[in-house]
Amino acid sequence: MPPFEAKRSYRDRGTANIPLRQQAEAGMKAKPSYLLEYLHNTVTENNIYEVAKCNCRCWFCPDCCITEGYKLRARLIPILKTFKGLIMETLTVDPELFSNPKDAYLYVMENRCVSVTTQDLYRWGYLATRRYFYVIEWQKDTQMPHFHVLYDSKYISWNAILYSWGKHRPKDAGEVKENRPRFGTVLHSAPNFKDPAYAGRYATKYLIKTPKEGFPEWVLDMGKERRIRRYSASRGFWGETSSKSNNDNKDKRKNQQKSYRERINGCGQTVNFFQLLVTTDIKTGEVEQNRKWLGQLDIQSKNLIPKINDNGNPKRNRRIFCAENFNAALTQLSTISQKKLGIIRKYKTFHWREVDEQKATNY
Incomplete structure (x- = not known):
């Protein structure tokens, strides 16, 4: 059996088989949670969100x-x-x-x-x-x-x-x-x-x-x-077949060339923000759990993620929590980090509007 669950980091193994909503609510309810400690509230039927360290994915990075x-x-x-x-x-x-x-x-x-x-x-x-x-x-x-x-x-x-x-x-x-x-x-x-x-x-x-x-x-x-x-x-080791590149399908975003040292220094300097979606196939009844990337938050992962309670594996670099909507989720994160969080990169089809200063961010 592979040492990690599909579509999950190897650090998630402690909670990989627990439904997302159960994970989120467990991290926000009974046990002392920094997030609840700040907000003094409880979670009902809300959406599920996730924050995760933005990794450099460099093979020379110790993490x-x-x-x-x-x-x-x-x-x-x-x-x-x-x-x-x-x-x-x-x-x-x-x-x-x-x-x-x-x-x-x-x-x-x-x-x-x-x-x-x-x-x-x-x-x-x-x-x-x-x-x-x-x-x-x-x-x-x-x-x-x-x-x-x-x-x-x-x-x-x-x-x-x-x-x-x-x-x-x-x-x-x-x-x-x-x-x-x-x-x-x-x-x-x-x-x-x-x-x-x-x-x-x-x-x-x-x-x-x-x-x-x-x-x-x-x-x-x-x-x-x-x-x-x-x-x-060796060539063909992974079973791949060579094919001509299609320039039309290439990612148009320019690849910023960096040294390995620069990539490692940038690891964890921002946080990825996701909405976790649970969908059910009408024909088969199969339940699927997927992540929708919403954007990157302008905060170092070490200043946010460890402060959110995790009943599974506190050492992992991601946390799941519940919130009424996107704006409420970002408000909670701003409260726990004691900093107004902004979006430095965002999902291209997502629409944003300015909100009140007290609600902590852009939407």
């Missing part, structure tokens, strides 16, 4: 990498179940071959070193298919990248993969020094996995954590002109 990592794990494991065997090899790069870790990383990417080595192993009969999945880590002392690669195989000769990996040695590197590898070392980091699920968890554990010492400065400064992927896979 967002956990959420994104669990999502990726749920996609990865079903694909690994189609492998005939599973082996993880760790491919490193000799730091003496490059003047700095950034040059080493760019060299490996531009020369498609992992892909070329995979093709060699397939031609030599060590792989069942050309499919692979890898995760990048950076060594603590040298900051050099190394690659944890999952292969569709039951056995790979260490001499064979070392020979193939050594073929990527730069032409201007000169002769190989004594006791140094041609290009880098190869380690059988996990030669056998008991099942695909374990292999998927093992591989993605590198993604749902951040180094204690943090990521290298040169990594965090990238992202504007050149991206770094913490993971990658």
